[in-house]
Amino acid sequence: MKTINFIKGIAMSLFFLSVSVWVSKVKGQAYLGKSYTPTEKVDVYLEAENIKRPYEVMGKSSVNQGFKSLQKTQDQVIKLGKSKGADGVIVKLVEEVTGSQKNDFGSLNNGNKNSNTFSASSSTMDVKVKKIEAVFIKYKD
Incomplete structure (x- = not known):
């Protein structure tokens, strides 16, 4: 019985978390x-x-990778700013390193019975995600 209540509690928590995230988004932003x-x-x-x-800074938003056009994304940011009552927005295109990818490879050269040559190499590459960060402002005067 305690297990069922525990599972129900987790399910309800996930439901309310997803609803609160959905409510805080305006057209994916x-x-x-x-x-x-x-x-x-x-x-x-x-x-x-x-x-x-x-x-004064009144709010912040970010758009993760997946935008098709920088101009269309900027237009979305401006539209969000208008709906929230912003007088201005500071936009910045940033690249965030989210991880790295390592590739190892090697080869074996069979020369003769007494001599084999093995060579190995490795390369590491950062995994980057582009996103647009927006800081919405309200003029004080």
Whole structure:
């Protein structure tokens, strides 16, 4: 009986976790932060240093690899910013190393009965994922 209740508890936890993740996404884009009245225009920045007005960070989002076009993805980020009431967004394209892949290989050369030559080699390659990070801002003035 305790096992069944334990399994039910895990199932319910997974259900609520999946619902909360689904609710926090807007068209495949997770958002964490504050929301204000929607805006009509969102300024786009590539560096925070380019912002000449005082502002506060109101939220963050990221889009993992799988985007087909950088322009379409940027348009999605801007649309999300408008819906959350952002005045601007700082976008950054980043590569994240998520692991590495190692390949080992070798060959055996049978010369004669008394002499065999074995040569080995190895290569390691980082596995990288591209993603777009967005920081949404609200002007203070």
